[in-house]
Amino acid sequence: MLVGRDGERDHVERLLGQASSGRSAALVIRGEAGIGKSALLDHAVATAHGMRVLRGVGIESEAELAFGALHLLLYPHLDRLDVLPGPQAAALRAAFGLSDSTATNPFLIGAATLTLLAELAAEKPLLCLVDDAQWLDRGSSDALLFAARRFQADPVAMLFAVRDTAVPFHTPGIEELRLPGLSSDAAAGLLDHSSPGLTAPMRARVLEEANGNPLALLELGAARLAAQREGRAEPAHQVGPLPVTRRVQETFREQIVSLPEASQSILLVAAADRFAGMDTVLSVARAVGADMSDLDAAERTGLISVSDGELAFRHPLVRAAAYQCATHHQRIAVHRAFAEALTAPDVLDRRAWHLAAATTEPDEAVAAELERTALRAERRGGAMAVSAAYDRAGRLSVDPELKARRIAKAALAAYDAGKPDRAARLAVEVTSLTTEVSVIAEVTLLRGQIEYERTSPEADAALASEAARLIMDSDPERAVVMLTEMMCAGRDAGALPLVAEGGRLMAELRLRPESTVRASADAQISWGDLLSGRPENAVGPLRAMIKAGREDDGDLVHRVVAGFSGLMLAEDEAAIAVMEMMLAEVRASGALTWIPYAQEVVALAQALRGDFLTAQTCLAEAVALSTEFGMNMEVAVLRATSVWLAAVMGDEPRCRELAAEVLPVLEGRHAVGTAVTYWGLGLLDLASGRYRAAFDALYAACVSPAKYDFPIRAVADLVEAAVRDGNPDRVSDQFTQFERWAVHVDSPVATALLRRCQAMLEDSEEHYRAALDLYAKHGGRFDQARTQSLYGEWLRRRRRRSEARAELDAALTGFKRMGALTWEARATSELTALGERPTLEPVADDPLKNLTPQEVQVVRLAATGLSNKEIGAQLFLSPRTIGHHLYRAYPKLGVTRRIELAQLGLE
Numbered sequence: 068m069l070v071g072r073d074g075e076r077d078h079v080e081r082l083l084g085q086a087s088s089g090r091s092a093a094l095v096i097r098g099e100a101g102i103g104k105s106a107l108l109d110h111a112v113a114t115a116h117g118m119r120v121l122r123g124v125g126i127e128s129e130a131e132l133a134f135g136a137l138h139l140l141l142y143p144h145l146d147r148l149d150v151l152p153g154p155q156a157a158a159l160r161a162a163f164g165l166s167d168s169t170a171t172n173p174f175l176i177g178a179a180t181l182t183l184l185a186e187l188a189a190e191k192p193l194l195c196l197v198d199d200a201q202w203l204d205r206g207s208s209d210a211l212l213f214a215a216r217r218f219q220a221d222p223v224a225m226l227f228a229v230r231d232t233a234v235p236f237h238t239p240g241i242e243e244l245r246l247p248g249l250s251s252d253a254a255a256g257l258l259d260h261s262s263p264g265l266t267a268p269m270r271a272r273v274l275e276e277a278n279g280n281p282l283a284l285l286e287l288g289a290a291r292l293a294a295q296r297e298g299r300a301e302p303a304h305q306v307g308p309l310p311v312t313r314r315v316q317e318t319f320r321e322q323i324v325s326l327p328e329a330s331q332s333i334l335l336v337a338a339a340d341r342f343a344g345m346d347t348v349l350s351v352a353r354a355v356g357a358d359m360s361d362l363d364a365a366e367r368t369g370l371i372s373v374s375d376g377e378l379a380f381r382h383p384l385v386r387a388a389a390y391q392c393a394t395h396h397q398r399i400a401v402h403r404a405f406a407e408a409l410t411a412p413d414v415l416d417r418r419a420w421h422l423a424a425a426t427t428e429p430d431e432a433v434a435a436e437l438e439r440t441a442l443r444a445e446r447r448g449g450a451m452a453v454s455a456a457y458d459r460a461g462r463l464s465v466d467p468e469l470k471a472r473r474i475a476k477a478a479l480a481a482y483d484a485g486k487p488d489r490a491a492r493l494a495v496e497v498t499s500l501t502t503e504v505s506v507i508a509e510v511t512l513l514r515g516q517i518e519y520e521r522t523s524p525e526a527d528a529a530l531a532s533e534a535a536r537l538i539m540d541s542d543p544e545r546a547v548v549m550l551t552e553m554m555c556a557g558r559d560a561g562a563l564p565l566v567a568e569g570g571r572l573m574a575e576l577r578l579r580p581e582s583t584v585r586a587s588a589d590a591q592i593s594w595g596d597l598l599s600g601r602p603e604n605a606v607g608p609l610r611a612m613i614k615a616g617r618e619d620d621g622d623l624v625h626r627v628v629a630g631f632s633g634l635m636l637a638e639d640e641a642a643i644a645v646m647e648m649m650l651a652e653v654r655a656s657g658a659l660t661w662i663p664y665a666q667e668v669v670a671l672a673q674a675l676r677g678d679f680l681t682a683q684t685c686l687a688e689a690v691a692l693s694t695e696f697g698m699n700m701e702v703a704v705l706r707a708t709s710v711w712l713a714a715v716m717g718d719e720p721r722c723r724e725l726a727a728e729v730l731p732v733l734e735g736r737h738a739v740g741t742a743v744t745y746w747g748l749g750l751l752d753l754a755s756g757r758y759r760a761a762f763d764a765l766y767a768a769c770v771s772p773a774k775y776d777f778p779i780r781a782v783a784d785l786v787e788a789a790v791r792d793g794n795p796d797r798v799s800d801q802f803t804q805f806e807r808w809a810v811h812v813d814s815p816v817a818t819a820l821l822r823r824c825q826a827m828l829e830d831s832e833e834h835y836r837a838a839l840d841l842y843a844k845h846g847g848r849f850d851q852a853r854t855q856s857l858y859g860e861w862l863r864r865r866r867r868r869s870e871a872r873a874e875l876d877a878a879l880t881g882f883k884r885m886g887a888l889t890w891e892a893r894a895t896s897e898l899t900a901l902g903e904r905p906t907l908e909p910v911a912d913d914p915l916k917n918l919t920p921q922e923v924q925v926v927r928l929a930a931t932g933l934s935n936k937e938i939g940a941q942l943f944l945s946p947r948t949i950g951h952h953l954y955r956a957y958p959k960l961g962v963t964r965r966i967e968l969a970q971l972g973l974e
């Protein structure tokens with residue numbers, strides 16, 4: 068019976084109704100122990116009429132067993148794995164130890180969980196509940212939360228009950244419901260119903276101590292009533308307050324210690340391993356002097372129940388009390404007995420953890436067992452389980468070097484599991500345990516990667532440099548990876564001395580002629596030259612790397628380097644091609660954390676080419692994933708590109724709002740993102756005719772530490788602002804640098820921008836026409852329309868009216884097609900000044916312009932002939948959600964059937 072929870076009960080019932088009608092819902096119910104979370108879950112089950120129910124639970128002592136909770140939840144339905152996409156089915160089998168697959172990706176396991184739950188929901192609405200979710204193993208919690216965030220149009224409700232503990236359990240992106248204590252009237256009513264006959268002083272004491280906690284009211288009331296009936300004297304007031312949970316657990320402890328010793332022993336056995344079946348519990352119990360009959364006393368008290376061969380504790384606090392009130396030696400004896408009982412191949416991980424719990428001093432045999440457990444968890448994709456196993460193995464290691472290596476692996480796995488604080492603590496510890504340079508280098512690199520988000524990219528670059536120097540002679544190929552980190556982070560920070568130093572160190576490496584990283588090393592050396600203003604030394608190696616990135620499946624870091632190199636050389640189509648190949652690979656493998664970096668490059672390249680809709684679509688996915696994964700710096704960098712897009716599309720409020728949001732994060736930390744933001748603000752003012760303000764913002768971008776990176780293209784806009792403001796001489800230095808870059812890069816985009824600048828500075832028709840010829844051959848519709856507009860104005864001033872009108876009409880058509888509203892208004896104004904009424908060329912509206920970014924993604928994939936299940940596998944959504952997006956998109960596109968999508972030209 069739920070007392071005093073009418074509002075919360077209604078909330079859950081609405082959620083179930085929503086899911087039953089086909090609109091997915093997820094809810095996290097938070098509160099202290101005993102506050103009524105489990106009761107609310109029970110109510111959900113009782114009212115889930117016509118729904119399939121899956122119920123799981125987290126257990127504190129089992130948080131190191133990778134995917135254990137997920138396996139128990141999904142076990143009854145593993146016969147359906149064959150209906151999942153192949154990589155997802157393989158990932159889930161590997162996670163559950165059902166195959167000998169090599170290491171898998173945790174995001175594929177999350178996708179498999181999503182798809183399997185969606186398959187179950189396709190038959191009847193599904194309710195999935197998890198109690199004590201704060202104690203789920205990290206692999207299970209990540210998979211379930213991953214799925215919960217992505218259900219949209221499936222008849223699925225997911226409820227997570229989360230107890231408040233010292234370690235927060237974060238559930239970003241999911242609605243939360245916090246349970247407060249019961250009201251005074253509800254608390255009094257519950258106490259009077261459950262423990263009638265309490266004296267007034269004792270009743271008042273229980274109400275005060277329970278503080279509205281239902282479990283405390285029930286347990287403390289029962290205990291006080293029993294004492295009152297037995298004539299035991301208890302003070303009406305307790306000296307020194309205790310937290311409610313501690314007070315309730317102490318009540319359970321008192322009940323347990325009043326039992327016979329053998330009964331306490333068998334409760335301890337049951338508490339020490341939830342996965343153990345009754346046969347194993349009894350076997351271990353006999354080893355410590357107890358047997359089945361000793362359960363009777365505990366069962367009579369109501370602390371446990373035994374039904375159908377399964378033992379269940381009345382409440383998780385009973386389990387915790389049963390374990391904690393035992394002596395240290397008693398717990399060791401039980402864990403040792405479990406280790407002796409668990410010998411089958413499928414329980415070796417549990418055996419290793421019981422051995423570890425029974426070991427109080429270094430023991431290499433036990434440490435080796437735990438290391439094997441870590442390796443098995445690594446193959447399954449359970450990073451946090453890997454970290455825990457390596458950490459404990461390190462603590463039990465006899466050899467100091469083995470200890471350092473194991474704890475280093477624990478640190479790396481903690482970082483992979485999204486636990487940077489734990490990773491940093493372990494990494495620092497390793498440096499005090501060993502003098503082995505390779506180990507110190509790895510944890511130093513790790514510390515740098517953590518500092519990228521915590522402090523700045525420059526801090527990352529400095530630590531990566533320190534790491535690389537340690538192993539340049541002993542392991543030059545690994546040093547390439549560390550120097551790549553150094554130069555990428557240094558480039559982001561605009562720390563040009565660090566970038567240059569990285570290039571110098573890269574050049575000193577003695578790489579084998581056949582080394583697979585030689586091309587990457589050469590490109591990184593070239594980054595140092597390019598970003599220091601020496602493009603003549605950089606173009607060849609960078610083009611070689613871009614070509615290699617389009618032709619093979621090299622390391623993902625080097626593919627990203629190739630993508631950004633394409634932007635730096637104004638080879639936008641090449642950058643897109645490299646990143647689209649990479650995106651296909653990471654979607655197939657489930658390496659989702661790489662998607663934001665690849666989409667960042669694609670979004671920038673598409674924006675600069677004038678495909679604003681595609682750029683927005685890329686950014687939407689990248690921002691959503693970066694936010695989900697806690698990649699806060701990447702979120703800010705992506706939003707910097709959104710500033711640029713909002714500017715060119717004429718959305719001034721959005722542009723300024725985003726800039727105000729990201730500049731405090733980026734300035735002084737991420738030079739490239741800062742430059743892109745100021746570039747966007749400058750374009751906003753330039754389009755609106757605020758030339759002095761435009762110059763100031765664009766100047767900030769063009770003299771920043773990122774001035775030789777791809778934002779060097781902002782010089783073309785700076786020149787326009789200076790010319791229109793009547794001060795072209797103010798940009799002579801920036802133009803000279805830009806001209807040198809464009810000449811040596813020698814790409815159509817760079818050359819066209821250079822000719823446009825020369826046209827404005829020299830008042831030259833020849834340069835305008837040369838630029839437009841390049842755009843006509845090689846594309847780049849935004850800059851083409853900008854150049855047509857400028858040339859049209861130039862022609863108007865010379866009274867060449869018909870020619871001016873042709874160019875301005877073409878510019879207006881281009882701006883309208885792209886959705887560049889302020890530029891469109893400006894072209895219209897020029898035509899009006901010409902004395903002409905604008906006459907747009909017939910332009911078919913972009914059929915995708917009214918779709919959401921996710922609808923755009925889905926529709927484009929559907930137009931290629933992919934099924935809903937295939938699209939869902941790529942986008943990590945359920946097939947039903949894909950169908951929902953298509954259903955919403957069809958009316959906007961004016962189609963009624965899937966086959967019609969291919970006829971719309973949606974590429």
